[in-house]
Amino acid sequence: MKKIISGNEAIALGFTDFGGVFASGYPGTPSTETLEEVARHGKVYCEWAPNEKVALESAIGASIAGGRTIATMKHVGVNVAADALMTLTQTGVNAGLILMVSDDPGMHSSQNEQDSRNYAKFAKVPMLDPSDSQEAYDFVKAGFEISEQFDTPLMLRTTTRISHAKGIVEQQEKIEPQIRDLDKNVPKYVMLPNFGRIKHAEIEERLLRLKEFAETSPLNRVELKDTELGIITCGVAYHHVKETYPNASILKLGMVHPLPENKIREFASKVDRLMIVEELDGIFEEQIRAMGINVDVGKDKISFCGEVNTDIIRSAAEDQPVATGTAPVEGLPQRPPVFCPSCAHRGLFTILSKLKVFVSGDIGCYTLGALPPMGAMHTCIDMGASISAAHGIAKVNEMAGGREKPVAVIGDSTFFHSGMTGLLSMAYNTGNALVIIMDNRTTGMTGGQENPGTGKTLQGLPARQVEIAPLVKALGIDNVVELDAYDLKATEAAIKKGLETPGPYVLIDKNPCILRYKIRKPAMTVETDKCTGCRACLRVACMALGLTGSGDKQTVRVDPNICNGCGVCTQMCKFDAMHELEGANNANL
Amino acid sequence: MQIFNIVIAGVGGQGVLMASKVLSESALASGMDVKQNEVHGMAQRGGSVISFVRIGDQVSSPVVMPGTADLLISFEPLEALRYSHYLKPGGRLVYNKVTINPSTVAAGLAIYPADVEQQIDAVCTEALGIDALSIAREAGNGKAVNMVMVGTVMKQLPITEEVITAVVKQLSQGKGREVNLKALAGGAAA
Numbered sequence: 001m002k003k004i005i006s007g008n009e010a011i012a013l014g015f016t017d018f019g020g021v022f023a024s025g026y027p028g029t030p031s032t033e034t035l036e037e038v039a040r041h042g043k044v045y046c047e048w049a050p051n052e053k054v055a056l057e058s059a060i061g062a063s064i065a066g067g068r069t070i071a072t073m074k075h076v077g078v079n080v081a082a083d084a085l086m087t088l089t090q091t092g093v094n095a096g097l098i099l100m101v102s103d104d105p106g107m108h109s110s111q112n113e114q115d116s117r118n119y120a121k122f123a124k125v126p127m128l129d130p131s132d133s134q135e136a137y138d139f140v141k142a143g144f145e146i147s148e149q150f151d152t153p154l155m156l157r158t159t160t161r162i163s164h165a166k167g168i169v170e171q172q173e174k175i176e177p178q179i180r181d182l183d184k185n186v187p188k189y190v191m192l193p194n195f196g197r198i199k200h201a202e203i204e205e206r207l208l209r210l211k212e213f214a215e216t217s218p219l220n221r222v223e224l225k226d227t228e229l230g231i232i233t234c235g236v237a238y239h240h241v242k243e244t245y246p247n248a249s250i251l252k253l254g255m256v257h258p259l260p261e262n263k264i265r266e267f268a269s270k271v272d273r274l275m276i277v278e279e280l281d282g283i284f285e286e287q288i289r290a291m292g293i294n295v296d297v298g299k300d301k302i303s304f305c306g307e308v309n310t311d312i313i314r315s316a317a318e319d320q321p322v323a324t325g326t327a328p329v330e331g332l333p334q335r336p337p338v339f340c341p342s343c344a345h346r347g348l349f350t351i352l353s354k355l356k357v358f359v360s361g362d363i364g365c366y367t368l369g370a371l372p373p374m375g376a377m378h379t380c381i382d383m384g385a386s387i388s389a390a391h392g393i394a395k396v397n398e399m400a401g402g403r404e405k406p407v408a409v410i411g412d413s414t415f416f417h418s419g420m421t422g423l424l425s426m427a428y429n430t431g432n433a434l435v436i437i438m439d440n441r442t443t444g445m446t447g448g449q450e451n452p453g454t455g456k457t458l459q460g461l462p463a464r465q466v467e468i469a470p471l472v473k474a475l476g477i478d479n480v481v482e483l484d485a486y487d488l489k490a491t492e493a494a495i496k497k498g499l500e501t502p503g504p505y506v507l508i509d510k511n512p513c514i515l516r517y518k519i520r521k522p523a524m525t526v527e528t529d530k531c532t533g534c535r536a537c538l539r540v541a542c543m544a545l546g547l548t549g550s551g552d553k554q555t556v557r558v559d560p561n562i563c564n565g566c567g568v569c570t571q572m573c574k575f576d577a578m579h580e581l582e583g584a585n586n587a588n589l
Numbered sequence: 590m591q592i593f594n595i596v597i598a599g600v601g602g603q604g605v606l607m608a609s610k611v612l613s614e615s616a617l618a619s620g621m622d623v624k625q626n627e628v629h630g631m632a633q634r635g636g637s638v639i640s641f642v643r644i645g646d647q648v649s650s651p652v653v654m655p656g657t658a659d660l661l662i663s664f665e666p667l668e669a670l671r672y673s674h675y676l677k678p679g680g681r682l683v684y685n686k687v688t689i690n691p692s693t694v695a696a697g698l699a700i701y702p703a704d705v706e707q708q709i710d711a712v713c714t715e716a717l718g719i720d721a722l723s724i725a726r727e728a729g730n731g732k733a734v735n736m737v738m739v740g741t742v743m744k745q746l747p748i749t750e751e752v753i754t755a756v757v758k759q760l761s762q763g764k765g766r767e768v769n770l771k772a773l774a775g776g777a778a779a
Contacts, residue, residue, distance in 0.1 A: 004617045004625070108628045132624075132651075165626035165651035166613055239649040310654055326656045326674040329712060332667060333699035337601065337636030338692035373696045538697040543635045546690040547697060559690065561722070561731065 003169050007136040007162035010169050011100060012037035014140025015070050016044050019175040021095075022062035023047070024055040026417065027446035028074030029109040030163035031102035035072050036449070039458045044177075048443075048450055048458045051383070051417040052077035056084045056099060063097040064189060066180030068144055070156075072100040075116050076382065080418070082119070085153070087191050089123045090199035092151035092206075094183040096144035100156045102163045105279045106307040109445075111363070111380065113305070115280035120155050120257035124203050126210050127155040127257040128219065131238040133167040135254065141172065142219060150206055150213070157256070159279065161236040161307065211258045219254035222267055229317065230271025232264065232284055237277045237308050244310045245317070259287055268293045275317055279308050339368055341544045342521060342564035344511035345438060347485035348409070350540050350568065351492045352376040357407050357499065360393060360433075362386035362419070364411040365444045373541055377409065384418030386410045390433035391426045398432065405499045408435045412468065413443035413451040420475065426504045427476030434498040435506045436483070439468050440513040448516035472506050483507040488571045514564060521565030523581045524558045530577035531555040537569040537578065545569060590621070592645035593747050594653045597738075598672045599664030600689050601636040604735030607760075608662070609640040611739050615748045615756045616644040626651035635692055639672060644747060660745055662738050665689050666705040666718070673712045682713045683742050685721035685734060717741070724775040730765075733772035740776020750777070 005013065012034050015023060023046035025035045038046040049055035052073040059071040073081065078101050085099065101119070104110040120127035126146055130136040139156060147154040187195045214220055230249040233241050238252050251267040253259070268274050268288075275297035276285045282299035289295055301316035302308060315322040339346045349369035352359055353376040361367055361377035362385060370377035379389055390408035397403035410419045415437055426433060443449040450456045455465035472480050479501060483494050498505040512519065523544075533554045538545055544563035547554045558569075560581055570578035595612060599605040609625050616623035627640035641653040655674045661682045663669030669684035676682060686706065693699040702708060709716050719741055725733040736757060743750050754773060761769045 002617065004613050004623060160628060161626060161651055164628065165624060167624050167648075167651070168617060168622065236651070239651065243650040309652055310650065326676075328655075328672075328674045329670050329708065332671050333691050333693045333701060335600065335635070335637040335667070335671075335691035335693070338695075340635070372693075372698060535697050538695065541692055541696045543690055543692050543695045545695045546701070562689065 001171060003171075004166050005133055005169050006033065006164055006166045007130065007133050007158050008033040008164070009037045010133040010136035011140055011156065011158070012041065013169070013171070014137040016041045017171060017174045018141045018144055019068045019177045020044055020070060021067035021177045021179065022059065022069040023072070024049045024058045025072030026050070026052045026055055026077055027443050027449045028077050028102070029446055030104060030158070030160045031072050031074045031077075031100065032446045032449065033163070034100060035458060039460070042459070046458055050452055052081040053084055056081040056088070059097055059099075060084065060088055063093040063095050064183050066095050066182055068096045068177065070098045070100055073102070074110065075101055075103045075114050076110065076112065077101070078116060078119055080383070085119070085123050088153050089125050089203055090191060090196060091189050093147055093153060095180050096147035097153045098140065098143045098147065098156050099153055100158070102158045102160070103280070104160050106160065108160050111382070113280060115283065116155065116157050117256055117283045118281065121283065124207050125153050125155055125257070126150065126255060127157055128254055129157045129234045129256040130162055130254070131235055131252070132162065133165070133169045136162060137169050138172070139254065141175070146213070150210055152206060152210075157235075159235055165236070207258055211261065214255050214258055214260040215262050217255060220260050220263060221252045221254065222263070223250045223252065224270065225249050227271045229273050229275060230267060231275045231277055232267070232288070233277040234284075235279065237279055240308055240310050240313055241277055244313045253284070256284075259284065261291055264288055265291065265293060273297065277302065277308060277313055280304060336371060337368060338541060338543055339365065340515050340564075341542055341562050342514050342519070342566035344440060344485045344509055345369065346540055346542060346566070347488055347491055347568045348436065348438065348509065349374040349376045350572070351488060351495060352407065352409075353539070355492070355495060357404060358393065360386045360390035360406055360408045362408070362410040362414050363445075364414050366409055366411060366438055369409070373539055383414050384410070384422055387419050387422035387426060387433070387435055390435065391422065391429065391431045394432040406433050407495070407499075408433055410435070410437055411444065412437065412439040412441060412453045413449075415468065416452050416466070420471070423472065423477065423504075423506075424475045431504050432502060433504060434495065435504065437468055437472075437506065437508045438485070439508055439510050440516070442513045442516040444513050444516065448513060468508055472508070477504050477506050479503065479505040481505075481507050483509040485509045485511060486566055486568060488568065519564075523560040523563035523565055524567065524570060524578055525560070525581035526556050526558055527577045527579065528555050530575050532575055534574070536574065537572040540569050540572060542569060590646050590747065592643055592648055593660075594658045595642040595644070595660045595662065596653050596658045596672055596675045597640045597642065597662045598668040599638050600668065601638050603638070603664045604732065605638045605640050605664060608735040608739050609642055611753065611756055611760060612642045612746070612748075614760065615753045616642070618752050618756060619748050621747075622646060622648045624648045624651040637668060637671065660742060662742055664721070664734055664738060666709065667691065667701065669709055669716075670702075670705060670712070673709065676713060679715065680713070681745060682709065682716040683738065684709065684716065684718050685738060686718040687720060687722040719776075719779045721776065724779060725772050728771035728775050729768040733768050736769045736772035737776035737779070740773040741779050743773075743777050
């Protein structure tokens with residue numbers, strides 16, 4: 001049967017169809033839907049781990065116990081899991097193990113655009129790079145086979161345009177899950193130096209065998225047509241190349257590490273001009289040039305930054321400026337993502353903005369607090385860094401003298417992921433920061449996934465629900481106070497108290513995510529004759545608000561279709577002009 | 590058949606992705622090749638959203654390039670203008686006339702162009718604006734704006750109305766099914 005599904009859905013389907021038994025991961029755009037889809041199938045065990053390292057380690061255990069397994073994460077998640085990966089490559093596997101990693105060229109929803117192909121090279125593991133949903137599905141099968149045949153973890157890499165693009169997939173014959181014997185093998189899995197040394201030699205030898213495999217595998221395909229131009233490419237760039245030059249010769253690499261040197265050499269010898277089209281780093285190009293092969297067009301013409309497209313490919317191949325096409329209309333107001341109407345983060349950042357404190361931020365919806373008009377976040381580095389960075393800031397602030405205590409803001413899921421260890425350090429090392437944990441009981445920015453605080457597993461089963469306050473106390477923090485970020489006055493008072501009190505101080509807001517838990521409240525309205533147009537309420541940056549009228553007579557209007565009645569804006573009004581709208585039929589968004 | 594390029598634009602939360610799903614499932618049900626692609630990351634409401642649907646005998650790239658869209662469907666006027674350069678010369682634009690303030694306007698940092706409809710007409714001679722929110726409300730739910738928009742463009746697609754209607758029926762459940770079908774029909778009559 002044919003289906004139209006995304007690359008993520010295709011990988012989930014492949015995992016279910018090709019004998020997968022254990023899936024783990026941590027949500028991260030654009031990888032998230034993969035595990036959600038495995039859960040939706042309801043046929044295979046799957047779970048959210050608190051972070052990517054735990055996910056990969058659990059997958060390692062599943063493989064040793066004899067079950068085919070996948071760990072899913074976004075590109076930066078591999079940084080967290082890298083400790084496990086770099087030794088996993090030495091131990092190898094029992095049942096097939098796939099590490100699915102989703103890159104985000106163009107940074108549609110990421111803090112950097114690292115190219116995960118570097119990890120395959122670094123860890124000396126095979127990597128497959130599908131170009132569409134059908135391949136994403138097929139490569140799961142190939143991936144398990146390669147992993148088991150070569151006793152290696154295998155990385156399956158997608159990019160945003162694979163993970164989130166939908167194409168037609170035809171299912172193959174299914175493979176029933178089989179659980180192998182538990183592998184009790186000390187020299188294979190205990191990486192003491194003595195065993196590790198043997199293993200290192202083995203992975204070098206394995207890489208040579210994988211290279212041989214890459215030479216003949218149908219995963220790497222030559223499409224020989226017009227030999228004037230030959231293009232080596234992979235992933236979605238392959239389809240952009242086909243769209244641009246339907247008649248060009250193409251060497252399409254489905255296996256992007258290790259490279260098939262002889263195949264590349266032969267292809268290069270058959271074409272007049274050799275071009276390499278790869279998004280992000282010049283990983284093929286570097287290796288191909290090192291083989292002594294002349295590359296006519298590559299990273300000298302195609303940027304290391306962002307995605308490629310047909311215009312970029314044409315301009316590089318023909319040495320022309322990139323076609324501009326029709327230009328977008330200029331001067332339009334931007335429409336960046338924003339806190340949802342009635343999100344609890346709005347109240348918090350309204351006050352943080354007012355107090356002009358230094359805010360060490362983190363990864364989550366609340367990162368939007370950095371945008372105007374709030375501008376109330378001054379760092380966002382990686383998961384958990386809010387707390388650890390605030391600790392470092394506080395230490396140097398003390399040395400500098402005369403500086404205010406820094407504030408860290410972090411969400412529940414990020415706190416479980418890697419905020420806890422930073423807080424432990426702050427308690428242990430006599431730190432002095434105010435930490436605000438926005439515990440909205442979901443992993444919000446990735447679409448509302450379960451986590452150890454939600455009381456449910458990925459598969460919807462009841463789970464033990466961790467409470468953050470006792471956890472924080474157990475880490476060694478004495479001052480732990482509850483916060484209600486919808487109450488601006490109380491929030492301001494609580495933050496001031498936290499700033500004045502010496503030592504680590506933790507505030508926890510427990511208002512749930514209105515989007516995840518579908519919370520609906522009646523809309524607000526403005527009494528136009530009382531509104532002076534002072535714009536104080538607009539500082540809360542809510543899309544339900546806007547100015548109406550012109551010149552000096554501008555007043556604020558609340559869009560009843562959008563307002564969700566949190567009342568944060570009404571607390572900004574000094575003229576008592578904002579009230580609940582009677583009989584409001586609210587929230588169309 | 591030549592590839593038919595559709596761009597769907599709107600504001601996060603308006604149901605752009607569901608509309609894209611209806612169109613791509615309908616293309617599949619009609620025996621055509623199709624690629625659909627949207628960029629979604631942040632789950633919050635309020636950001637600008639764009640989605641591509643490409644239909645044809647064989648479709649390679651999932652991305653519609655500026656200047657190549659046969660049809661732009663926008664759920665909001667400002668977004669219609671923002672992505673109007675995706676239209677090819679002579680391409681059609683259908684948009685919902687109900688405005689939603691961007692956060693930049695709501696915060697008083699920018700001004701929503703009062704002449705947005707005139708600006709749309711200036712960049713696209715084939716533009717049609719409808720009040721999709723009213724039609725959706727008449728159908729029973731203001732959230733059905735996406736189905737109204739699909740209904741409005743049905744006649745311009747290389748897919749039959751019967752297939753689209755069947756797909757909407759199949760993809761929606763319970764009370765929502767009736768509302769969606771009404772919204773689709775309401776859009777078609779607009």
